[in-house]
Amino acid sequence: MSKPSFRIHRSRLETLVDGVFAIAMTILVLEVKVPELSDRHSAEELLHALMHHGYVIGAYFFSFAMLGLFWVWHHRLAEQVREIDLPVLVCALxxxxxxxxxxxxxxxxxxxTINLTALLVYVPVIGLIVLLQTLFYWTAMRRGLVTVEPATARRTHQANLIGLAVFCFASTPTLMRLNVYASLIGLALGGLLIWRAKRPVAAA
Known part of the structure; x- marks a missing residue:
């Protein structure tokens, strides 16, 4: 007698997702430190210190917005998934x-902020998050785990591909700082994804 395949209910994954995002979005602010002043009454010194920390504050708000966007995007995709099997769970984890x-x-x-290595850590992490969101839904679709009509699933997958293409185009300035060939590869990959999104996707 064969063993039943691995399955978990979508709600269990969504509980984990909400908890991870809540912690990650909270941890972001820990990098924003209250500046130490030699003269606690000096408004000018405090303003200068805050301006000095401006990049850190800016990175916090931008990253918080990005995590919020990823959270909303994931839940919109997960609403169309009936249950989670092992390959889908690997993508999600x-x-x-x-x-x-x-x-x-x-x-x-x-x-x-102006260090290329820092950008080459930050930007690929965003790209991998976008890629894994796309793979999460594509895997669920291919394995027959979505609850929507095949045409709706295909449109959702195509929208995910376009989102991935937008990231490729948006990362071009960073890739240009690396070298021109990397930027050309990014542009070509973005164009390929747009082309793929326009093509019909096989039904699950």
């Missing part, structure tokens, strides 16, 4: 691992 890593990447960017 890999996605959550990157979400947990995101505060470190944000802190690195905030402290070393």
């Amino acid at each position: 890999s996605f959550l691992a990157l979400v947990c890593f995101f505060p470190f990447a944000s802190a690195l960017l905030g402290r070393y």
Whole structure:
């Protein structure tokens, strides 16, 4: 007698997702420190210190917005998934691992904004998160785990591909700082994803 395949209810994964995002979004603010002043009454010194920490504060708000966007996007995708099997769970846990890593990447960017290495950590983490969101839904669709009509599932997958293409185009300035060939590869990959999104996707 064969063993039943691995399955968990979607709600169990969503509880974990909410908890991970809540912690990651809270940890982001820990990098924003209250500045130490030699003269506690000096408004000018405090303003100068806050301006000095401006990149860290900016990285916090931008990263918080990105995590909020990823959270909303994930839940909109997960609403169309009936249950979670092992391959879908691997995609979801890999996605959550990157979400947990995101505060470190944000802190690195905030402290070393103009450092290329910091950008080459931060930007790929975002790209991998977007990629894993796309793989999460594509895997569920291919394994017959979505609850919507095949045409709706295909449109959702195509929208995910376009989102991934937008990231490729948006990362071009960072890739250009690395070298021109990397930027051309990014543009070509974005174009390929747009082309793929326009093509019909096989029904699950």
